[in-house]
Amino acid sequence: MDAVGDKTSEYLMAHDEIVKKVIDEQPDDEILYDLAELFKVFGDSTRIKILYALSVSELCVGDIAQLLNLSQSSVSHQLRILKDAKLVRFRREGKVVFYALDDDHVRTIISMGMEHVEE
């Protein structure tokens, strides 16, 4: 879209004041991008299930796979995504790796979503 300049001048700015205000209050693109990336992580039912399970208790990979009836590989892949998004942390105990929610934001975000879904 190179013709933005043109468009702007053509356009009558129906609601000039408001548009300016909105532009002012809009955060940087980069932040909004990160925000979308964060929600994208929540936007998959396998990951939501994992997060929900972890909201009850720390769990190891095998237990997650078993209780959610998923393959080990799938769980591991998804845990990596959750880890990259800093939604979960882990600790190793011998051969076993335990995952847990990284902070309470996760719980809050999920329960806000729940409120919307359940109404």
Added chain:
Amino acid sequence: MDAVGDKTSEYLMAHDEIVKKVIDEQPDDEILYDLAELFKVFGDSTRIKILYALSVSELCVGDIAQLLNLSQSSVSHQLRILKDAKLVRFRREGKVVFYALDDDHVRTIISMGMEHVEE
């Protein structure tokens, strides 16, 4: 995965009690699916931008397209997705259609996400 029964009997249930508790507290698959679908809607930067803009003020389609530098078609498509998810509502005023956030959950969800992103 039909071999679940087998797997279960093989598996030693390393953390039996906890696993049971987690299974107990896990909501129905359907609800978790809906929850993921909801977050999926937030998981796109175009839609996040639109939602953010609407969190400041009700806006018509043309203004959204202009201020976010997006095509009219793209905005309209995304607004449909937001409408289907009940995140926005609209009212018609002549040729112009105004969109607004449908409820305050949207604001809350976004600001919870922001807190996580900004730390």
Added chain:
DNA sequence: TCATCATATGTTCATTTCTTCATATATTCA
């Protein structure tokens, strides 16, 4: 060190998603 168990990672394929372009619908006004 080797076998075994738990987890992680790389790759491929099918599916989904987003954008764009073209076109349709709806409303206003002459």
Added chain:
DNA sequence: TGAATATATGAAGAAATGAACATATGATGA
């Protein structure tokens, strides 16, 4: 009614995504 404007929708192609499979890594104990 017909032109102009605002918005909506359908279709197609490119890119992103998730699941499955094979294999690699890391840790334990014989």
